Amino acid sequence: MSAPLAPEIPRREIVHAAAILRAGGLVAFPTETVYGLGADAENEAAVRGIFSAKGRPADHPVIVHLEEAADIARWSNHIPPLAWRLAEKFWPGPLTLILPRSSRATDVVTGGLPTVGLRVPSHAVAQALLREFGGALAAPSANRFGRVSPTRAEHVREEFAGDVPFILDGGLCEVGLESTIVDFSGDGPAILRPGAITHEQVEATCGQTLRSPQSSTTRFSGGLESHYAPRALVEIVEPHELHRRAAELVKQGKKVAILGQPSLNVPAGTELIHLGNDASSQARSLYAALRKVDELGCDVALACPPAPLGLGVALLDRLQKAAGPRG
């Protein structure tokens, strides 16, 4: 009945992870988007543990992960028909719905907001863990606050060096960018964070034009200007400017990385870090590429803007966040 697990995850590891969660501990687990750092969503002390592990401000809400769509009725007391429609169409999958919360969702989970973020992940390991645990998992991305999300188990290990949580290693995350967040707290749906479920797909499924989000009504870490950032500075440059800018930086004594297609011709003295040839492989490899920039000790990473269509919107959003002003 159950979906087969990735071969590297024996069932006893899932059972062990579920036991850790029941005891109020943290488990890092793969989803189709990025790795999450999970805790029992109904155990406030456990959820607080996520915040301290990440170094994340306590007023930031976390997404509640559920095994199946029907479970949202336990976490929200008002589910508009369009939210059900999106849930039916895209779950399990890389979509998060922001809905009015029920009393089950505490302030620790929602950051004190009247809403809760809910998502049913499709990754077989996430599904197996949710099934074995038998409850809901509060889980942000398994990285330190403000840093690049992990798309491989070893990224999680690097993030929490010295204080590594139990990690279920499910290999590379297929999507590579965080879920699309659709907000139902206002008058009609709005996209708060673009992802693999595109604006066009959400609009077509809802059969209506999406509202533009009001930044004042939301408080979400992905909404901060600088986020998803490596240590190196990131600059987005138009293709015709790439060589000039790279050469200029090299001349200034900077170690320069260029994120681009394998076929890209780059100036001498720069490091080419491969992103794929199409938007989905670029999305899958972007965060690993940003980590590589730091591993190579580069000062600056240059990337050309993807076309803002389909998945390109999410890619551009994450590049812009990585290139945003630093605090």
Ligand code: TXA
């Ligand atoms: O793909 C994903 O969504 C991954 C995987 C692990 O599921 N999770 C993830 O979590 O990206 P996190 O915490 O890194 O980002 C979740 C975003 C944050 O920006 C958070 O503020 C926002 O969702 N969020 C959660 N609940 C919210 C709410 N009630 N209202 C507005 N934003 C909310």
Ligand code: MG
């Ligand atoms: Mg995050």
